[in-house]
Amino acid sequence: MLETIEVRGPRRTSRPFLQELSALYRATTGDLAYAQTHYRGTTLLLFLHQLVARAHNQIYRPHRFSLRAAGNFFRQEVPRAVREHLQAVTWSAIIFLLGTALGISAVQFDEHAASIILPTYVLDSIYSGHLWTGSIFSVIPAPVTSTFLFTSNISVALIAFAGGLSFGLITGWILFQNGFMLGVAFKLCADYGLLGALLTFIAGHGFLEISAIIVAGGAGFTVANALLNPGSHSRSDALALQGRSAVRMAAVSVPALVVAGCIESFISPGEFSTPFKVTLGLTLGGVFWLYLLNSGKNPR
Amino acid sequence: MTTLSSNWDARRTDLELPEEIDLQLQMANVGSRTLAILIDLSLCGLILFVVYSLTVLFARDTAGDFITRISGHALTILLFLLIFGFQWCYFFLFEWSWNGQTPGKRLMHLRVIKADGTPVSGIDVLLRNLSRPIDTFGPMGLLGLLMIFVSRKAQRLGDLMARTLVIHETKIDWSIFDEIEASGTAAQGATAISPSIRLAADQWELLHRYLNRREQLQPEMRQRLAQSLYDNLRPLAKGTDLERSLLPPEEWLVELARRT
Numbered sequence: 001m002l003e004t005i006e007v008r009g010p011r012r013t014s015r016p017f018l019q020e021l022s023a024l025y026r027a028t029t030g031d032l033a034y035a036q037t038h039y040r041g042t043t044l045l046l047f048l049h050q051l052v053a054r055a056h057n058q059i060y061r062p063h064r065f066s067l068r069a070a071g072n073f074f075r076q077e078v079p080r081a082v083r084e085h086l087q088a089v090t091w092s093a094i095i096f097l098l099g100t101a102l103g104i105s106a107v108q109f110d111e112h113a114a115s116i117i118l119p120t121y122v123l124d125s126i127y128s129g130h131l132w133t134g135s136i137f138s139v140i141p142a143p144v145t146s147t148f149l150f151t152s153n154i155s156v157a158l159i160a161f162a163g164g165l166s167f168g169l170i171t172g173w174i175l176f177q178n179g180f181m182l183g184v185a186f187k188l189c190a191d192y193g194l195l196g197a198l199l200t201f202i203a204g205h206g207f208l209e210i211s212a213i214i215v216a217g218g219a220g221f222t223v224a225n226a227l228l229n230p231g232s233h234s235r236s237d238a239l240a241l242q243g244r245s246a247v248r249m250a251a252v253s254v255p256a257l258v259v260a261g262c263i264e265s266f267i268s269p270g271e272f273s274t275p276f277k278v279t280l281g282l283t284l285g286g287v288f289w290l291y292l293l294n295s296g297k298n299p300r
Numbered sequence: 301m302t303t304l305s306s307n308w309d310a311r312r313t314d315l316e317l318p319e320e321i322d323l324q325l326q327m328a329n330v331g332s333r334t335l336a337i338l339i340d341l342s343l344c345g346l347i348l349f350v351v352y353s354l355t356v357l358f359a360r361d362t363a364g365d366f367i368t369r370i371s372g373h374a375l376t377i378l379l380f381l382l383i384f385g386f387q388w389c390y391f392f393l394f395e396w397s398w399n400g401q402t403p404g405k406r407l408m409h410l411r412v413i414k415a416d417g418t419p420v421s422g423i424d425v426l427l428r429n430l431s432r433p434i435d436t437f438g439p440m441g442l443l444g445l446l447m448i449f450v451s452r453k454a455q456r457l458g459d460l461m462a463r464t465l466v467i468h469e470t471k472i473d474w475s476i477f478d479e480i481e482a483s484g485t486a487a488q489g490a491t492a493i494s495p496s497i498r499l500a501a502d503q504w505e506l507l508h509r510y511l512n513r514r515e516q517l518q519p520e521m522r523q524r525l526a527q528s529l530y531d532n533l534r535p536l537a538k539g540t541d542l543e544r545s546l547l548p549p550e551e552w553l554v555e556l557a558r559r560t
Contacts, residue, residue, distance in 0.1 A: 147377045151384035158388060158430055165434045165457050223461070236460050243461035247427045 078252045079295040081245035082215060088225060089218030089249075095172055096179040096214055103183020111191070114184045117177070126188055131197050133269055142265040150261025153209065154254055157216035161250035164223025171220030178213060204277040205263040207285030212256035215292070219249035256288060327454045328466040330445060332408045337436065339404030344386040348379075355379050387437075391429040396422050405466075415453070415463045424462040431458035503533065507553060514550070526550040 082089065106113040115123060125132040156174060163170025189198040223239065223246045230238035263284075267277065358372035394402040400412035400420045412420050412428070435444035435457045447456040453465055510529055514522050530549035533556060 141373055144373050144376050144380075147380045151380050155384065155387065159433050162431045162434045165431055165461070170434070239461050240463045243427050244423065247423060247430060250430065251426070 073248070074252070075295055078248045079292050079297075081248040082218070082252070082292045084245055085218055085222045085249065088221035089215055091221050092171070092175055092217030093214045095175045096210070096217065099176040099179025099181075100183035100186075102176075103180040103185075104187040105183075106180075107184050107187035107191070111188070114188050117181050117184055118188075122185075123188075126192055126194065129192060129194070131189075131194060131201060133201055142269075146262045146265035149264055150258045153213070153257045153261060157213055157253040157257060158250060160213065160216045161219045161223070161246065164220035164246065165227070166224075167227055168221050168224030171217055171224065175213070175217045182210075200274050200277060201268050203274070203281045204268045204272075205260040205281065205284075207281045208256055208288055209260035209264070211285055211288055212253040212260065215256075216250050216253040219246040219253075222246040222249065252292070259284065326468045328408075328410045328468045329454070330448050332410060332468065333448060333466060334445070336402070336404035336408040336410055339407055340390070340402050343403060344390060348382055348386065351375065351379050351382055388430070391432065392425055395420065395425040395429065400425075409469045410466055411469055412464050412466050415465055420462075420464055424464055427462035428458040428464050431456075431461060434458075507533065507556065511553065522550070526553060529553055 103117075122132040156178070160171045160174045163172075163174060186195070186198065189195050222242050226238040226242035226246075227235060233241065263280070267280070355372070355375040355378075358368060358375055391402055395405075395412055398406070401410070405411065412425070414420055414424060434440055435447060444456040447460075448454045451460070453459075455465065459465065507529065510525060514526075517525065526549040530552055533553070
């Protein structure tokens with residue numbers, strides 16, 4: 001009987017079947033309680049334990065996945081989690097910008113500082129006066145690059161979230177590193193007269209992409225904060241509690257990064273006008289933040 | 301064996317279900333969990349290897365015709381998606397849809413459940429698997445192993461965060477219960493004639509397990525076990541007709557089983 005319901009699920013079974021199951025379940029728990037008192041350490045007891053555990057699994061099952069639940073997840077739960085931990089998101093943004101500032105000043109002091117973070121082919125193309133992006137996107141078709149970009153970006157975002165478990169060290173390092181890279185690239189391009197080109201290139205996707213990484217970093221810091229300042233809870237309780245909202249924050253960065261990755265490879269290198277790219281980028285980034293800050297505020 | 305006593309009935313209803321019992325679950329040990337992970341990873345690795353070889357095969361041929369190039373690109377996309385999927389989605393999707401099991405866990409009879417005994421939900425599984433880069437993959441796996449060793453309920457960091465446990469589902473030897481049901485009806489008449497003998501639960505179980513397995517034992521082993529059981533159980537038959545019975549040990553045990 002249990003096998004039937006494990007295979008089929010409760011929806012596809014009849015009402016009498018379920019009633020019988022619950023009656024049997026109650027009878028078995030009674031048997032188990034009796035056996036625990038009178039027959040300690042026998043196989044029978046073990047068997048009853050297993051039977052009850054399996055039945056319990058089927059009787060108290062969590063809600064199954066539904067579109068409504070998924071909609072609710074993104075419409076209400078995610079933005080609420082982000083608003084709750086806005087402080088962590090702010091810290092994450094601060095560290096990212098700190099990285100950028102340091103990147104800029106590092107190149108200001110010594111141009112060769114760029115070589116520690118940017119790969120050689122990028123440096124070569126900047127020195128020779130082009131953006132490195134042109135050569136990549138003209139050789140490899142856009143669907144391939146977009147897949148590569150969003151999978152690697154999502155990996156970065158999710159590791160930034162998981163890094164919270166290292167008391168935020170890994171999260172902080174990832175944010176700082178990405179910010180630093182951006183700063184170095186900016187300053188170097190500016191020095192070689194490519195600033196306009198670079199800005200045009202990232203205008204379409206940059207805002208959304210950086211926002212998503214920062215939110216994921218915020219999720220990581222939320223976890224780290226639970227470990228470092230558990231407050232009135234025990235550390236593991238705080239972790240379980242905050243982890244729940246943190247994972248929602250990390251989840252929102254996934255669709256955002258998919259969109260950003262597609263724009264980066266389909267639109268950014270293409271022959272679109274600069275105003276179009278700027279508008280698109282600002283709109284997407286703006287919508288992303290408006291959504292996070294306002295959606296699901298007044299539940300019915 | 302680490303056992304966990306959980307106070308089972310966190311959500312009692314008005315019906316007052318007779319559920320206020322301690323349910324003991326067997327925690328999965330480090331070895332079986334590591335093995336389950338290794339099985340899962342080798343499965344992923346195998347699939348990746350096949351796709352990667354195909355990709356390399358197609359991509360080498362850049363001057364090829366249109367179809368070859370398109371399928372080469374499609375394979376490359378597939379490869380990226382697979383690498384990503386195996387790293388982030390494989391455990392999540394399997395544990396979600398298979399109620400806490402992945403192929404590796406299923407082979408090792410492991411299952412992920414919530415710490416209060418209920419099945420895992422999507423968000424629990426997401427939480428415990430997103431933390432894998434910190435405590436499972438690569439060198440960080442050592443941290444996960446250490447956590448499983450030291451933490452009281454064998455939880456790694458991700459388990460702590462999602463409040464989940466990995467339990468071992470023991471295969472139960474159903475056969476002795478089947479046998480009894482079958483013989484129970486047949487023995488009804490016999491017990492009416494001779495007075496029944498009371499055995500303690502563990503003695504009873506020992507007796508039945510022996511009778512059940514004796515066909516598979518080697519002859520001399522079978523004799524020896526029967527003799528030792530006979531010696532141990534003999535005093536219990538005091539005051540009944542079995543005490544004076546002159547049957548050889550094995551037959552005597554069968555008789556005893558019929559009278560309990």
